[in-house]
Amino acid sequence: MELHNVDLNLLVVFDHLLRLRTVSGAAKALGLSQPAVSNALARLRRIFDDDLFVRSAKGMLPTPLAQELAEPVSYALEALQNALNRKVSFDPRHSDRDFRLAMTDIGEIHFIPRLMGTLRELAPGVSVATVRNTAVNLAEEMSQGKVDLAVGHLPELTSEFFQRRLFRQRYVCMFRPGHALDKRTIRLRDFLEADHVVVTAAGTGHARADEILARQGVQRRIRLRVPHFAALADIVASTDLIATVTHKFAERSAKYFGLRYVKHPVDLPEIQINLFWHSRYHRDPANQWLRTQVFDLFSE
Template sequence: MELRDLDLNLLLVLAELVREKSVSKAAENLGMSQPGMSNALNRLRALLGDDLLLRTGRGMQPTPYAERLAEPLNEALRLIHGVVNLEMDFDPARSNRSFTIAMTDIGEIDFLANLMRALERVAPDVSISTVRKGESNLKDELETGAVDLAIGWLPDLNAGMFQRRLTASQYVCAFRKGHALDKGSITLEEFARADHLVVLAPHTGHMMIEHDLGRLGVRRNVKLRIPHFAAVGHILSETDMIAALPGRLVNHSIVPFNLAWAPLPIKLDPIPLNVFWSAKYHRDPANQWLRAMMFDTFSEGAPHVSPDQAVPLP
């Protein structure tokens, strides 16, 4: 007999029947009806050419053939159970694995220092690489394991990926300390009249802010457009330009670049930032550990802007 010719569920039925020596008890243990169990026993008898269980004065008893099958069958079922419940171990203290995380330069500024300090304590030989990926490539690379996690506003990953909210990015207006607008609050007219630095960062939530400003008809005097955030602090600190930036980025930039901030004079929804990972690696212990590290080491601390502080457009 070939395995392809056998319903393997019947082996589980046979093992339970031999163990319980009762059709009703075996059915109860396996969540089957008694007629269903009797039907399964009849199928086994036909397949194996043996009665398997016989009614005697001492109740149902296995035949000699069924008794010979019992021990190797139980061992095979134990092995199968172990395989399907296999849990690989991941010991961060001993691992030298390299993980790859897709994130923007904002993410690097905001998350990586805390994460690397934590790794020094609990996983000294683990290393991290960061990459920038377009969403079309990113989904494939998450599914193949080339990228372990992705962080950001990534709506194209909403289907077919696990995700969990890390934070929401509230935007503020940033400028150098001592700027003419460094007075706690600014009006929409002052915001529009000022010289602006604008970051054009495709495939990031930042583009949603640019879209919302345009949708609301907010006109700005844009003097400089750049493709990334790394230089923003340097530029703002040495000019009179202002910029609409994520509050968490501004929080990290206040001290090193001597910046100040004020709430935006318009009400914009915060941009959600999620952690994404492939369903393929959802139960992978190393991926689970990395996700836990991201959330455990992440801390709030960006300038908090109450919705009441933002003035809606007239």
């Protein structure tokens, strides 16, 4: 016998007959008519090829097979009822959940310090791991719950995902204090004549900015290419290289490295930074809690 061949409602009737021992009592408890309960019992008898209950002066008595089925059926129905009634919740103060967030290294620079400060206060047992959104099959990893949230400019995450805008930002030109371009505005000619450092971050908003520059025929004199942003501020601070970076990264670099930045001489479009999560986890309490923290901290 296969489970998919058995109507779950029949097992509910069986359980009530077992406890109440009368068709009328089971019908009243279930809100059914007596003929409906009798019909259910007839179906059960055909399925199990057994009478299951026989009439007596003391009501409907279970057969040996019915007695054998009694405990597992009752246990299974109780477990299912508890599962249906269970309200899933997330208690950040007592959770030891390990969240995984997908972002670029420039995202780590902007988001992680403040986020970890908030988690230390609100969820001291929670830990975080970051993954590169270009290093995994992000859509698949998020659909399977292996990555909880993604942050960035990710137009490839479409129909299966929810998203909320965090902020928009523009591109600027960044350099060290005292650089020949250290003035209020810079001309395109001076920009092209300068030496550049470029971060080759494929699949990111920054890479798309580089593509736009190339399409517009802006041929920079690139002296250095690096695969990430981690050392970029140090490099710019100690050389005559200039960099095209996002405004928020330039602000942080100015604060911690004393760098300067001005409006970019090329009209580059702003990029939108969004928070993404998969539709499977839209109502998951832990996912809801984390994305609320991210949105409250970083949305503009």
